[in-house]
Amino acid sequence: xxxxxxxxxxxxxxxxxxxxxxxxxxxxxxxxxxxxxxxxxxxxxxxxxxxxxxxxxxxxxxxxxxxxxxxxxxxxxxxxxxxxxxxxxxxxxxxxxxxxxxxxxxxxxxxxxxxxxxxxxxxxxxxxxxxxxxxxxxxxxxxxxxxxxxxxxxxxxxxxxxxxxxxxxxxxxxxxxxxxxxxxxxxxxxxxxxxxxxxxxxxxxxxxxxxxxxxxxxxxxxxxxxxxxxxxxxxxxxxxxxxxxxxxxxxxxxxxxxxxxxxxxxxxxxxxxxxxxxxxxxxxxxxxxxxxxxxxxxxxxxxxxxxxxxxxxxxxxxxxxxxxxxxxxxxxxxxxxxxxxxxxxxxxxxxxxxxxxxxxxxxxxxxxxxxxxxxxxxxxxxxxxxxxxxxxxxxxxxxxxxxxxxxxxxxxxxxxxxxxxxxxxxxxxxxxxxxxxxxxxxxxxxxxxxxxxxxxxxxxxxxxxxxxxxxxxxxxxxxxxxxxxxxxxxxxxxxxxxxxxxxxxxxxxxxxxxxxxxxxxxxxxxxxxxxxxxxxxxxxxxxxxxxxxxxx
Numbered sequence: 001x002x003x004x005x006x007x008x009x010x011x012x013x014x015x016x017x018x019x020x021x022x023x024x025x026x027x028x029x030x031x032x033x034x035x036x037x038x039x040x041x042x043x044x045x046x047x048x049x050x051x052x053x054x055x056x057x058x059x060x061x062x063x064x065x066x067x068x069x070x071x072x073x074x075x076x077x078x079x080x081x082x083x084x085x086x087x088x089x090x091x092x093x094x095x096x097x098x099x100x101x102x103x104x105x106x107x108x109x110x111x112x113x114x115x116x117x118x119x120x121x122x123x124x125x126x127x128x129x130x131x132x133x134x135x136x137x138x139x140x141x142x143x144x145x146x147x148x149x150x151x152x153x154x155x156x157x158x159x160x161x162x163x164x165x166x167x168x169x170x171x172x173x174x175x176x177x178x179x180x181x182x183x184x185x186x187x188x189x190x191x192x193x194x195x196x197x198x199x200x201x202x203x204x205x206x207x208x209x210x211x212x213x214x215x216x217x218x219x220x221x222x223x224x225x226x227x228x229x230x231x232x233x234x235x236x237x238x239x240x241x242x243x244x245x246x247x248x249x250x251x252x253x254x255x256x257x258x259x260x261x262x263x264x265x266x267x268x269x270x271x272x273x274x275x276x277x278x279x280x281x282x283x284x285x286x287x288x289x290x291x292x293x294x295x296x297x298x299x300x301x302x303x304x305x306x307x308x309x310x311x312x313x314x315x316x317x318x319x320x321x322x323x324x325x326x327x328x329x330x331x332x333x334x335x336x337x338x339x340x341x342x343x344x345x346x347x348x349x350x351x352x353x354x355x356x357x358x359x360x361x362x363x364x365x366x367x368x369x370x371x372x373x374x375x376x377x378x379x380x381x382x383x384x385x386x387x388x389x390x391x392x393x394x395x396x397x398x399x400x401x402x403x404x405x406x407x408x409x410x411x412x413x414x415x416x417x418x419x420x421x422x423x424x425x426x427x428x429x430x431x432x433x434x435x436x437x438x439x440x441x442x443x444x445x446x447x448x449x450x451x452x453x454x455x456x457x458x459x460x461x462x463x464x465x466x467x468x469x470x471x472x473x474x475x476x477x478x479x480x481x482x483x484x485x486x487x488x489x490x491x492x493x494x495x496x497x498x499x500x501x502x503x504x505x506x507x508x509x510x511x512x513x514x515x516x517x518x519x520x521x522x523x524x525x526x527x528x529x530x531x532x533x534x535x536x537x538x539x540x541x542x543x544x545x546x547x548x549x550x551x552x
Contacts, residue, residue: 024127025059028068031121038128039085042065042091048130058155059130063486063507066128067135070120073101076131076139080485099504102138104298111135116504133159133204140503148193154507161225161508165197168501169436171456176444176472181461182493184521187440188215189513191358195219198250202350202355204382205400206375210364212518221350224362225330231340234377235545236282237263242373255311261296261409272339286339289332293319308514327367339545345385349397375407383426396434401428404439405446420448427454445471457501462490
């Protein structure tokens, strides 16, 4: 095979303090549209291994960047994979993904004005050079758009990694990572940075485990079953069916028809309902649960045969059960009959924020039977508010869902719940109405098909499962595939980010977060905690007391 390095071959006598463009490490061997192949010289790479610049010292490794001159521009590419070149001693074949290009400063040959995308491709034989720290500073330099800094670009220690906040939120984002990789702390870091940037923002976070309350005590509003006070009449008809209808098949349709008729009449009995000429069963109009059960009883009395009363009895019994169960009092209390909708929206959506732009909705104390309904109501209200507020002053809302795979599962795990449908709709249509969706999950392969592809920015921490890795790679743009290959090798609190929120795909180490801003998600230290004993009887008694009272 013809020697490709030509007159630019690396000279071991060349001092490493020379400009980055002085010595090549290989040459272009094959060109394709999205990726290409270059031949790297092992001797040249070895000579750079001891370079004082850590970026140039890692030249030629998987995940590192290289550059090549095309006319008056520098073309930047990422190394996806390496293998020994057959029949060519001392050479390594590297597969590349092109990232973008920048202009060349005539006097120094340095890179500036970097932008994503490629307009001209190099020709085979073009010399390949290592990227320097100075180049990376230009590549990752934030422009004049609003940004938040969340870490440092790998493998440097001083190049800051920034997220373009408008682009990230405008087209949704996903944060993925296996348990124990620092996912919750990373989510808290990003949300804290957003809150600092926009103290009058509007963020709603669904917290299924009660982790984030500890992280946002000073700059957030914390809601759980003790103070959420979410009125039951905010539910639409579909959500009413999920709570009150317990049958399936043809019986479910019969029960649902009865509920629809009686629910519409109950809403119509209220003063607000009487003021609306064309009232629908989905309208968020306050009504009394006692009115609903009385209407069901009244309709049941019209039946000719005793056997026809079974659907009415099922509905009435279920409603009475929920009214009497103290676990449901945060939603089905008789105190929640008044028209509190304006105050509820102002509290939950932070309108105004008052310097606390985020609402943490802790649903860990919500009975598991209706957790998905509570999340569905909150999510749908975000969407409905955005639709009905068109023409008003725009107030974009960020909805963040932790453990997202529980609410928008794939077809294999689908339970046909209303929360999955509303979150899928927000993923597809939300940005048109000023709604941003943030999905946080440890099992991306369990997410509904297509939801992840709607996320314009994907933040991926280490994923240990092969199926999850394959699922994420399939959702990534072609140019980021090389970065995705490093997912299994990421350390804790390291991630790969690609998409609209960054200038080009990047691997970075996330910043440390102060102790008082971290979520309560740390792993227990078994070796330490199992050394303590004493007071177990009193502890068990207290736990059983809370358990029986079903309250904290």
